[in-house]
Structures are given as C-alpha cells and as structure tokens.
Amino acid sequence: MTPAGWFHLERLPTAAATLFFGALIVVFVLLARRGRPLYIRRIAGLEAVDEAVGRATEMGRPILYSAGLDPLEEVATVASINILGQVARRAGEYETRLIMPNRDPIVMTVAQEVVREAYAAVGRPDLYDPHDIYYTTQSQFGYAAAVCGTMMRERPATNFFIGHFYAESLVLAETGNATGAIQIAGTDSDSQLPFFICACDYTLIGEELYAGSVYLSREPLLLGALKGQDLAKAILLALLAAGTLLAFLGVDVRPWLGR
Amino acid sequence: MKRTGPVLLGFVIGMLMLVQHFTPDRWIAERYNNILDWKQVVFGLTLILGVVSLFLYHWRRIARREEGWRYSLLTVGGLAFMIGAAILFTPSRGPYPWMFEHVQAPMQSTLFALLAFYVASASYRAFRARNLHAALLLSAGVIVMLGRVPLGEAIGLNHISTWILDYPNLAAKRGVMIGVGLGMTATAIKIILGIERTYLGRGA
Numbered sequence: 242m243t244p245a246g247w248f249h250l251e252r253l254p255t256a257a258a259t260l261f262f263g264a265l266i267v268v269f270v271l272l273a274r275r276g277r278p279l280y281i282r283r284i285a286g287l288e289a290v291d292e293a294v295g296r297a298t299e300m301g302r303p304i305l306y307s308a309g310l311d312p313l314e315e316v317a318t319v320a321s322i323n324i325l326g327q328v329a330r331r332a333g334e335y336e337t338r339l340i341m342p343n344r345d346p347i348v349m350t351v352a353q354e355v356v357r358e359a360y361a362a363v364g365r366p367d368l369y370d371p372h373d374i375y376y377t378t379q380s381q382f383g384y385a386a387a388v389c390g391t392m393m394r395e396r397p398a399t400n401f402f403i404g405h406f407y408a409e410s411l412v413l414a415e416t417g418n419a420t421g422a423i424q425i426a427g428t429d430s431d432s433q434l435p436f437f438i439c440a441c442d443y444t445l446i447g448e449e450l451y452a453g454s455v456y457l458s459r460e461p462l463l464l465g466a467l468k469g470q471d472l473a474k475a476i477l478l479a480l481l482a483a484g485t486l487l488a489f490l491g492v493d494v495r496p497w498l499g500r
Numbered sequence: 501m502k503r504t505g506p507v508l509l510g511f512v513i514g515m516l517m518l519v520q521h522f523t524p525d526r527w528i529a530e531r532y533n534n535i536l537d538w539k540q541v542v543f544g545l546t547l548i549l550g551v552v553s554l555f556l557y558h559w560r561r562i563a564r565r566e567e568g569w570r571y572s573l574l575t576v577g578g579l580a581f582m583i584g585a586a587i588l589f590t591p592s593r594g595p596y597p598w599m600f601e602h603v604q605a606p607m608q609s610t611l612f613a614l615l616a617f618y619v620a621s622a623s624y625r626a627f628r629a630r631n632l633h634a635a636l637l638l639s640a641g642v643i644v645m646l647g648r649v650p651l652g653e654a655i656g657l658n659h660i661s662t663w664i665l666d667y668p669n670l671a672a673k674r675g676v677m678i679g680v681g682l683g684m685t686a687t688a689i690k691i692i693l694g695i696e697r698t699y700l701g702r703g704a
Contacts, residue, residue, distance in 0.1 A: 246524070249521075262686070263689045317684075350546050371553075372553075382612055383608065386611055390571070411619060429684070439622040440625075448679030451684065451687045466686060466690050466695055
C-alpha cells in the first residue's frame with residue numbers, strides 16, 4: 242500500500258506540527274515532575290476568582306456559572322468544566338451556593354458530577370444540591386432568557402461566563418452588570434470578546450481560558466504542559482517574525498517549501 | 501481501575517479521533533462514524549435527564565412557592581402542552597408548529613432585538629474617554645462607525661476605517677486566534693495523555 246493509501250500526505254505538516262507540539266508538552270511535564278520550578282505570568286481574571294467567590298460569601302448570595310452554548314465535545318466547554326471544578330472547590334470551602342443553568346444535557350450531567358466531587362473533595366458533600374445545576378433549553382435565546390431571569394430573581398453576587406458564546410453574550414453580561422454582580426468572563430470566540438470586555442470586570446482572552454484550570458489548581462504537571470504551550474507559541478511567533486522579515490526583503494520562500 | 505479506566509478510554513478514543521484526521525483508512529473511518537452515532541444516542545438519553553432536571557427544578561419551586569413560582573408553573577405547563585401537542589397531533593401539524601412559529605420564534609426574535617439596546621449601553625461605558633486607551637478605543641470606534649455610512653465616505657473616512665479593520669484589528673484578532681488554536685490543541689493533548697483530569701472529578 243502506498244503512503245497515500247493510508248495517510249493524507251497533504252496533512253503531513255499538520256501531523257508533524259501536532260507531534261512536535263505534543264512532544265514539547267511531554268518534555269515540560271517531565272521537567273515539572275522532576276521538580277523544576279516553572280513561572281507563569283499573572284492572569285488578573287483568574288486571580289480575581291477568590292475575591293469573587295469571597296464577595297458572594299460576604300453578601301450571602303449565590304454564584305452563577307454559565308459554561309456557554311457549545312456541547313462537551315468542544316474544547317472550550319471542556320476547559321470551562323475544568324475551571325468549574327476549581328470554582329466549585331472554592332464555593333465549597335466558603336460554603337457558598339453555586340447555580341449553573343445549562344443548555345446541553347451532557348454538559349449538565351458532567352457539571353453535576355464535577356461539582357459534587359469538588360464539594361466532596363473539600364469535605365462538604367452536604368452542600369451539593371443537584372437542582373442547582375439544571376437544564377434549561379436548547380434554544381439559544383431561550384437559554385439567554387433563562388439565565389437572565391435567574392440573575393434577576395436570585396441576584397447572584399458573582400457571575401462566571403466561561404466557555405464559547407454567541408450573540409447572547411452581551412445580553413447575559415449586560416443583565417449581570419445591571420444586577421451589580423462582579424463578573425468574570427472567558428471565551429475563545431473573538432467576535433464576542435469585545436462585548437465581554439465592555440460589560441464584565443475581568444475577561445479571560447482566548448488562550449487564558451485554556452490556562453484557567455491549570456492556573457487555579459497550580460498542579461505542577463499541568464503547569465509543565467502550560468509552559469510547553471508557551472514555548473510553542475514563542476516558536477510560532479519567531480517563525481512569523483522571520484516570515485514577515487523575509488517578505489519585507491522580497492525573498493520568496495515558497496520554492497523552499499515545494500510550493 | 502476507577503481512575504485508570506476513564507483515562508485509558510479517553511486515550512483510546514482521543515487517539516482514534518486524532519488518527520482518523522490523518523488517514524483515509526476505511527476501518528478507522530467506520531469507527532469514527534460509529535462514535536458519532538453513539539454520541540447521538542448518548543445525547544438522546546441525556547436529553548431525557550435534562551427534561552427531568554428541568555421539570556424537577558420548576559416543580560420544586562412551585563411546591564415551595566418560591567419567588568416567581570408562577571413562572572415555573574407556566575414553564576411546566578408549556579412543557580406538558582408541547583409534549584402533549586406533539587404526541588396527539590404530530591410535530592409537523594396542529595398546535596405544536598403553531599406555538600413554535602407564533603410564540604417561541606417571536607420571543608426569540610424579541611430577545612435578539614434587545615441586543616441593540618445592550619450594545620448601546622455597553623458602548624456608552626466602554627467609549628468614555630477616561631484614559632489614553634479608552635480615548636484610542638473611542639477614536640477608532642467613531643472612525644470605523646462613520647466610515648461605514650455615506651457621510652463618512654464623503655469625507656474619506658471609509659479608507660481609514662478599512663485600514664483600521666484590515667491591519668490593527670485583524671492583527672489583534674489573529675493574535676487571539678493563534679493563542680486559541682494552541683490552547684485548544686494543548687488541552688486536547690493533555691486530555692488524551694491523561695495529564696488533565698479535572699473533568700473526571702475528585703481523585704482523578
């Protein structure tokens with residue numbers, strides 16, 4: 242069988258880049274396992290999580306968490322669920338109620354499990370109420386209406402909008418702003434980022450969403466993976482800078498790449 | 501086993517999904533399609549869980565006469581009505597499509613239309629020139645908005661508007677997208693390799 246019979250040869254660069262990227266992550270994870278200290282920059286939105294949960298505790302009001310509209314197979318939703326685990330641990334420690342309306346029943350089921358386990362991990366399984374993590378509707382604006390209604394009735398002191406959002410992002414964030422809640426948003430949707438930046442107190446921009454659970458957990462192995470990601474980005478930026486410079490100098494690199 | 505099993509399953513399925521992208525092999529393509537079919541089955545079952553969750557949530561609010569319990573009553577009534585209408589008249593005729601077209605769709609459109617007001621209030625806060633960054637944002641916003649209307653075109657702002665969108669704006673967007681792409685790939689690799697286990701809950 243020829244290579245083309247079992248491999249999409251045109252996808253070879255993608256495969257090579259994925260393998261290289263994966264290898265970088267594994268190398269940094271191994272370094273972290275050996276105890277090498279790893280520095281990661283401060284992310285204001287994630288630093289504010291404790292303050293936000295603490296504020297809800299002081300005010301005796303709940304925390305609202307939305308994981309966005311996408312199903313669980315989207316990486317942004319998985320990243321959001323990972324952050325939810327960390328937020329729920331803090332909510333459990335502070336004995337603060339966590340409300341989470343869901344648009345996707347699979348996300349709801351996983352979120353219930355993650356929150357239940359997070360409460361149990363901090364020794365407060367009694368605080369978990371499955372009715373606080375509930376399904377609303379599949380409809381985009383139906384979901385927005387349900388979340389806004391919850392914000393107006395329950396008056397949460399803190400709102401988290403973490404995940405992938407669409408046109409409803411501003412409806413949610415502005416309603417939360419009107420209720421006076423401290424708001425932390427995070428999304429990988431570049432078209433919704435400006436809305437969150439305008440209407441929320443802190444916004445996790447793009448990749449910060451994916452770094453969220455690592456940053457909050459400070460798990461050494463995960464920090465290693467994050468450093469690998471940073472190095473990959475540095476390499477990519479260097480390649481972009483080199484390509485830009487060559488383009489300025491009028492050097493055509495396409496023949497070198499066989500194109 | 502409680503910990504290893506899900507991680508191992510995640511690795512096998514994750515690798516299969518990754519490999520299928522790079523190979524035209526028919527066996528792998530069939531397994532990929534099997535997984536997508538199973539996803540639909542799982543979704544169908546969890547949708548039942550979702551509806552039960554919705555019902556129980558509102559039923560409890562009604563039973564406890566919590567604030568706004570009448571809205572919960574309306575929700576449960578609407579749910580029962582739509583299920584009943586779909587069973588009695590089929591989803592393609594009778595009250596089910598009528599309710600969808602004349603109640604649900606207009607309500608969704610109304611909420612979408614509210615977005616214009618929210619954009620205005622958010623813009624008001626964002627565009628207050630409190631510091632240099634906000635002043636730059638305000639200037640760029642004004643130029644881009646004016647450049648999109650005939651008046652701006654008449655005074656030549658459309659070229660500046662296009663330049664702002666095509667260069668500084670696009671550069672920032674691409675910067676975000678590169679970070680997002682790397683973040684997505686890193687998260688996927690971490691899950692496949694079992695490094696990221698938060699989503700599995702305690703003890704993972």
